[in-house]
Amino acid sequence: MRLDAAQRRAVLGHPAGWIASGFGSGFSPFASGTAGSAVAVLLWLPLSGCPLPVYLAGLVAAFALGVWASHVVVKRLGLEDPGVIVWDEFVGQWITLLPLLALPLHWGWIAAAFFLFRLFDVWKPWPVSWADRSVEGGLGVMLDDVLAGVYAALVLGLALYALS
Template identity: 65%
Template sequence: MRLDAAQRRALLVHPGGWIACGFGSGLSPWAPGTAGSAAALVPWLALRELDVPYYVLVVAIAFAIGAWASNVAIDRLRIADPGAVVCDEFVGQWIALLPLVLAPRGWPWVAVAFGLFRLFDVWKPWPVSWADRRIHGGVGVMLDDVIAGAYAALVLALALRAT
Protein backbone atom coordinates (compact mmCIF):
# COMPACT_ATOMS: atom_id res chain seq x y z
CA MET A 1 0.00 0.00 0.00
CA ARG A 2 1.43 3.36 -1.06
CA LEU A 3 1.19 6.26 1.33
CA ASP A 4 -0.67 9.38 0.32
CA ALA A 5 0.83 12.86 0.82
CA ALA A 6 -0.76 13.35 4.25
CA GLN A 7 0.55 9.99 5.47
CA ARG A 8 4.06 10.76 4.18
CA ARG A 9 3.98 14.10 6.02
CA ALA A 10 2.74 12.44 9.23
CA LEU A 11 5.60 9.98 8.99
CA LEU A 12 8.37 12.38 8.01
CA VAL A 13 7.73 15.13 10.57
CA HIS A 14 9.13 12.85 13.28
CA PRO A 15 12.75 11.58 13.40
CA GLY A 16 11.40 8.09 14.12
CA GLY A 17 9.48 8.25 10.86
CA TRP A 18 12.65 8.99 8.93
CA ILE A 19 14.40 6.06 10.57
CA ALA A 20 11.40 3.76 10.06
CA CYS A 21 11.21 4.50 6.34
CA GLY A 22 14.93 3.92 5.85
CA PHE A 23 15.67 7.62 5.34
CA GLY A 24 13.24 7.68 2.43
CA SER A 25 14.05 4.37 0.75
CA GLY A 26 10.76 2.87 2.00
CA LEU A 27 8.82 5.55 0.14
CA SER A 28 9.75 3.96 -3.19
CA PRO A 29 6.60 3.46 -5.26
CA TRP A 30 7.90 0.06 -6.39
CA ALA A 31 9.04 -2.71 -4.07
CA PRO A 32 9.83 -0.59 -0.99
CA GLY A 33 11.19 -3.64 0.86
CA THR A 34 13.67 -4.32 -1.90
CA ALA A 35 14.57 -0.62 -2.03
CA GLY A 36 15.17 -0.69 1.72
CA SER A 37 17.34 -3.80 1.45
CA ALA A 38 19.37 -2.14 -1.31
CA ALA A 39 19.73 1.06 0.73
CA ALA A 40 21.00 -1.03 3.66
CA LEU A 41 24.07 -1.91 1.58
CA VAL A 42 25.34 1.68 1.75
CA PRO A 43 25.96 1.81 5.53
CA TRP A 44 27.04 -1.83 5.40
CA LEU A 45 30.11 -0.75 3.45
CA ALA A 46 31.32 0.92 6.65
CA LEU A 47 29.85 -1.65 9.06
CA ARG A 48 31.70 -4.52 7.41
CA GLU A 49 34.97 -2.99 8.61
CA LEU A 50 33.99 -3.47 12.27
CA ASP A 51 35.21 -6.37 14.36
CA VAL A 52 32.47 -8.98 14.65
CA PRO A 53 31.47 -8.18 18.27
CA TYR A 54 31.02 -4.51 17.37
CA TYR A 55 29.13 -5.45 14.20
CA VAL A 56 26.73 -7.58 16.24
CA LEU A 57 26.35 -4.76 18.78
CA VAL A 58 25.49 -2.25 16.05
CA VAL A 59 22.91 -4.65 14.60
CA ALA A 60 21.38 -5.16 18.07
CA ILE A 61 21.21 -1.39 18.64
CA ALA A 62 19.70 -0.94 15.16
CA PHE A 63 17.06 -3.55 16.09
CA ALA A 64 16.13 -1.59 19.24
CA ILE A 65 16.03 1.73 17.41
CA GLY A 66 14.07 0.10 14.58
CA ALA A 67 11.47 -1.29 17.00
CA TRP A 68 11.02 2.19 18.48
CA ALA A 69 10.86 3.83 15.03
CA SER A 70 8.40 1.21 13.79
CA ASN A 71 6.14 1.96 16.76
CA VAL A 72 6.30 5.66 15.85
CA ALA A 73 5.26 4.84 12.27
CA ILE A 74 2.49 2.48 13.40
CA ASP A 75 1.11 5.13 15.75
CA ARG A 76 1.28 7.93 13.20
CA LEU A 77 -0.12 5.94 10.26
CA ARG A 78 -2.56 3.70 12.17
CA ILE A 79 -1.38 0.75 10.06
CA ALA A 80 -0.14 -2.44 11.78
CA ASP A 81 2.84 -3.05 9.47
CA PRO A 82 3.23 -0.17 7.02
CA GLY A 83 4.99 -1.11 3.79
CA ALA A 84 7.02 2.10 3.94
CA VAL A 85 8.68 0.89 7.15
CA VAL A 86 11.94 -0.66 5.99
CA CYS A 87 14.25 -0.26 8.98
CA ASP A 88 13.53 -3.97 9.49
CA GLU A 89 15.00 -4.65 6.05
CA PHE A 90 18.19 -2.87 7.08
CA VAL A 91 18.63 -5.10 10.13
CA GLY A 92 17.63 -8.28 8.31
CA GLN A 93 19.99 -7.51 5.43
CA TRP A 94 22.87 -6.80 7.81
CA ILE A 95 22.24 -10.15 9.52
CA ALA A 96 22.22 -11.88 6.12
CA LEU A 97 25.57 -10.24 5.34
CA LEU A 98 27.23 -11.37 8.60
CA PRO A 99 29.04 -14.32 6.96
CA LEU A 100 30.76 -11.81 4.65
CA VAL A 101 31.99 -9.88 7.69
CA LEU A 102 33.43 -13.11 9.06
CA ALA A 103 34.92 -14.19 5.71
CA PRO A 104 35.06 -11.26 3.26
CA ARG A 105 34.42 -12.09 -0.38
CA GLY A 106 33.64 -10.15 -3.55
CA TRP A 107 30.52 -8.37 -4.70
CA PRO A 108 28.93 -11.46 -6.28
CA TRP A 109 28.57 -12.84 -2.74
CA VAL A 110 26.96 -9.60 -1.58
CA ALA A 111 24.42 -10.08 -4.37
CA VAL A 112 23.82 -13.66 -3.20
CA ALA A 113 23.24 -12.44 0.37
CA PHE A 114 20.87 -9.77 -0.93
CA GLY A 115 18.91 -12.30 -2.99
CA LEU A 116 18.74 -14.84 -0.16
CA PHE A 117 17.44 -12.26 2.29
CA ARG A 118 14.78 -11.04 -0.16
CA LEU A 119 13.78 -14.68 -0.83
CA PHE A 120 13.31 -15.54 2.85
CA ASP A 121 11.65 -12.20 3.62
CA VAL A 122 9.06 -12.68 0.86
CA TRP A 123 8.64 -16.47 1.17
CA LYS A 124 8.34 -16.32 4.98
CA PRO A 125 9.07 -19.93 5.93
CA TRP A 126 8.28 -20.90 9.51
CA PRO A 127 9.10 -19.26 11.99
CA VAL A 128 9.30 -16.10 9.85
CA SER A 129 5.59 -16.46 9.04
CA TRP A 130 4.77 -17.13 12.70
CA ALA A 131 6.57 -13.95 13.84
CA ASP A 132 4.91 -11.97 11.05
CA ARG A 133 1.43 -13.06 12.16
CA ARG A 134 1.76 -13.37 15.94
CA ILE A 135 4.16 -10.68 17.18
CA HIS A 136 2.76 -7.17 16.87
CA GLY A 137 4.05 -3.65 17.24
CA GLY A 138 7.56 -2.49 16.50
CA VAL A 139 9.18 -5.69 17.74
CA GLY A 140 6.91 -7.71 15.45
CA VAL A 141 7.78 -5.54 12.46
CA MET A 142 11.47 -6.16 13.15
CA LEU A 143 11.44 -9.81 14.26
CA ASP A 144 10.31 -11.53 11.07
CA ASP A 145 13.12 -9.81 9.15
CA VAL A 146 15.65 -10.81 11.80
CA ILE A 147 14.63 -14.45 11.34
CA ALA A 148 14.64 -14.13 7.53
CA GLY A 149 18.12 -12.60 7.79
CA ALA A 150 19.27 -15.50 9.98
CA TYR A 151 18.01 -18.02 7.42
CA ALA A 152 19.80 -16.13 4.65
CA ALA A 153 23.01 -15.94 6.72
CA LEU A 154 22.89 -19.69 7.37
CA VAL A 155 22.44 -20.55 3.68
CA LEU A 156 25.13 -18.04 2.70
CA ALA A 157 27.56 -19.47 5.27
CA LEU A 158 26.96 -22.98 3.93
CA ALA A 159 27.50 -21.77 0.36
CA LEU A 160 30.73 -20.00 1.35
CA ARG A 161 31.95 -23.10 3.10
CA ALA A 162 31.19 -25.24 0.05
CA THR A 163 33.33 -23.03 -2.21
Protein backbone atom coordinates in the same frame (compact mmCIF):
# COMPACT_ATOMS: atom_id res chain seq x y z
CA MET B 1 0.01 0.49 -0.38
CA ARG B 2 0.97 4.03 -1.30
CA LEU B 3 0.68 6.67 1.36
CA ASP B 4 -1.26 9.87 0.78
CA ALA B 5 0.24 13.29 1.52
CA ALA B 6 -1.10 13.41 5.10
CA GLN B 7 0.33 9.95 5.84
CA ARG B 8 3.72 10.91 4.37
CA ARG B 9 3.74 14.01 6.60
CA ALA B 10 2.83 11.82 9.60
CA VAL B 11 5.82 9.57 8.88
CA LEU B 12 8.33 12.29 8.11
CA GLY B 13 7.08 14.64 10.81
CA HIS B 14 8.87 12.61 13.48
CA PRO B 15 12.54 11.54 13.60
CA ALA B 16 11.37 7.93 14.03
CA GLY B 17 9.76 8.15 10.60
CA TRP B 18 13.07 8.98 8.95
CA ILE B 19 14.68 6.00 10.64
CA ALA B 20 11.81 3.56 10.05
CA SER B 21 11.57 4.57 6.39
CA GLY B 22 15.26 3.87 5.90
CA PHE B 23 16.06 7.55 5.40
CA GLY B 24 13.29 7.77 2.82
CA SER B 25 14.07 4.60 0.85
CA GLY B 26 10.77 3.12 2.08
CA PHE B 27 8.93 5.69 -0.04
CA SER B 28 10.09 3.94 -3.21
CA PRO B 29 7.04 3.66 -5.49
CA PHE B 30 8.06 0.12 -6.45
CA ALA B 31 9.18 -2.69 -4.11
CA SER B 32 10.00 -0.59 -1.06
CA GLY B 33 11.39 -3.60 0.81
CA THR B 34 13.81 -4.33 -2.01
CA ALA B 35 14.80 -0.67 -2.16
CA GLY B 36 15.40 -0.71 1.59
CA SER B 37 17.52 -3.86 1.30
CA ALA B 38 19.60 -2.28 -1.46
CA VAL B 39 20.24 0.84 0.63
CA ALA B 40 21.14 -1.40 3.57
CA VAL B 41 23.79 -3.15 1.45
CA LEU B 42 25.26 0.21 0.43
CA LEU B 43 25.40 1.32 4.08
CA TRP B 44 26.92 -2.03 5.04
CA LEU B 45 29.96 -1.58 2.79
CA PRO B 46 31.79 0.85 5.10
CA LEU B 47 30.67 -1.19 8.14
CA SER B 48 32.02 -4.44 6.74
CA GLY B 49 35.45 -3.81 8.25
CA CYS B 50 34.12 -3.58 11.82
CA PRO B 51 35.32 -6.12 14.37
CA LEU B 52 32.65 -8.74 15.04
CA PRO B 53 31.81 -7.59 18.61
CA VAL B 54 31.30 -4.00 17.40
CA TYR B 55 29.19 -5.22 14.48
CA LEU B 56 27.02 -7.39 16.75
CA ALA B 57 26.55 -4.52 19.22
CA GLY B 58 25.55 -2.33 16.29
CA LEU B 59 23.00 -4.94 15.17
CA VAL B 60 21.45 -5.08 18.64
CA ALA B 61 21.30 -1.28 18.77
CA ALA B 62 19.83 -1.10 15.24
CA PHE B 63 17.20 -3.68 16.21
CA ALA B 64 16.21 -1.76 19.34
CA LEU B 65 16.11 1.50 17.39
CA GLY B 66 13.96 -0.21 14.77
CA VAL B 67 11.47 -1.52 17.32
CA TRP B 68 11.04 2.00 18.68
CA ALA B 69 10.90 3.75 15.30
CA SER B 70 8.52 1.16 13.83
CA HIS B 71 6.26 1.42 16.87
CA VAL B 72 6.04 5.19 16.43
CA VAL B 73 5.21 4.92 12.72
CA VAL B 74 2.65 2.13 13.25
CA LYS B 75 0.91 4.30 15.86
CA ARG B 76 1.06 7.47 13.74
CA LEU B 77 -0.39 5.72 10.68
CA GLY B 78 -2.73 3.31 12.44
CA LEU B 79 -1.47 0.55 10.13
CA GLU B 80 0.22 -2.69 11.14
CA ASP B 81 3.58 -3.06 9.30
CA PRO B 82 3.12 -0.45 6.56
CA GLY B 83 5.38 -0.88 3.53
CA VAL B 84 7.08 2.45 4.14
CA ILE B 85 8.87 0.89 7.14
CA VAL B 86 12.06 -0.65 5.79
CA TRP B 87 14.39 -0.40 8.80
CA ASP B 88 13.47 -4.05 9.38
CA GLU B 89 14.95 -4.82 5.96
CA PHE B 90 18.10 -2.94 6.95
CA VAL B 91 18.59 -5.08 10.05
CA GLY B 92 17.62 -8.33 8.31
CA GLN B 93 20.01 -7.58 5.46
CA TRP B 94 22.84 -6.74 7.89
CA ILE B 95 22.23 -10.06 9.67
CA THR B 96 22.38 -11.87 6.32
CA LEU B 97 25.71 -10.20 5.54
CA LEU B 98 27.29 -11.43 8.80
CA PRO B 99 29.09 -14.42 7.21
CA LEU B 100 30.86 -12.05 4.81
CA LEU B 101 32.54 -9.98 7.52
CA ALA B 102 35.65 -12.18 7.60
CA LEU B 103 36.08 -12.15 3.82
CA PRO B 104 37.45 -9.62 1.36
CA LEU B 105 34.64 -7.74 -0.37
CA HIS B 106 33.30 -9.80 -3.25
CA TRP B 107 30.31 -8.50 -5.20
CA GLY B 108 29.11 -12.00 -6.08
CA TRP B 109 28.72 -12.96 -2.42
CA ILE B 110 27.18 -9.59 -1.58
CA ALA B 111 24.63 -10.10 -4.37
CA ALA B 112 23.95 -13.63 -3.10
CA ALA B 113 23.33 -12.22 0.40
CA PHE B 114 20.96 -9.62 -1.03
CA PHE B 115 18.94 -12.18 -3.00
CA LEU B 116 18.88 -14.73 -0.17
CA PHE B 117 17.49 -12.18 2.26
CA ARG B 118 14.85 -11.03 -0.22
CA LEU B 119 13.91 -14.70 -0.85
CA PHE B 120 13.43 -15.52 2.84
CA ASP B 121 11.71 -12.19 3.52
CA VAL B 122 9.13 -12.86 0.79
CA TRP B 123 8.86 -16.64 1.24
CA LYS B 124 8.48 -16.41 5.04
CA PRO B 125 9.12 -20.01 6.13
CA TRP B 126 8.17 -20.87 9.71
CA PRO B 127 8.85 -19.16 12.19
CA VAL B 128 9.16 -16.07 9.97
CA SER B 129 5.52 -16.47 8.93
CA TRP B 130 4.45 -16.94 12.55
CA ALA B 131 6.23 -13.73 13.61
CA ASP B 132 4.72 -11.86 10.67
CA ARG B 133 1.16 -12.94 11.61
CA SER B 134 1.34 -13.14 15.39
CA VAL B 135 3.60 -10.41 16.77
CA GLU B 136 2.27 -6.86 16.59
CA GLY B 137 3.67 -3.36 16.88
CA GLY B 138 7.29 -2.37 16.43
CA LEU B 139 8.58 -5.73 17.61
CA GLY B 140 6.38 -7.53 15.08
CA VAL B 141 7.59 -5.29 12.26
CA MET B 142 11.21 -6.09 13.11
CA LEU B 143 11.06 -9.73 14.20
CA ASP B 144 10.03 -11.43 10.96
CA ASP B 145 12.85 -9.74 9.05
CA VAL B 146 15.38 -10.63 11.74
CA LEU B 147 14.32 -14.28 11.43
CA ALA B 148 14.46 -14.10 7.63
CA GLY B 149 17.96 -12.63 7.98
CA VAL B 150 19.02 -15.50 10.23
CA TYR B 151 17.78 -18.07 7.69
CA ALA B 152 19.53 -16.25 4.84
CA ALA B 153 22.76 -15.93 6.85
CA LEU B 154 22.73 -19.66 7.61
CA VAL B 155 22.26 -20.55 3.94
CA LEU B 156 24.96 -18.06 2.91
CA GLY B 157 27.32 -19.43 5.55
CA LEU B 158 26.71 -23.01 4.40
CA ALA B 159 27.35 -21.98 0.78
CA LEU B 160 30.59 -20.25 1.77
CA TYR B 161 31.68 -23.34 3.72
CA ALA B 162 30.74 -25.75 0.93
CA LEU B 163 32.57 -23.74 -1.70
CA SER B 164 35.74 -23.10 0.28
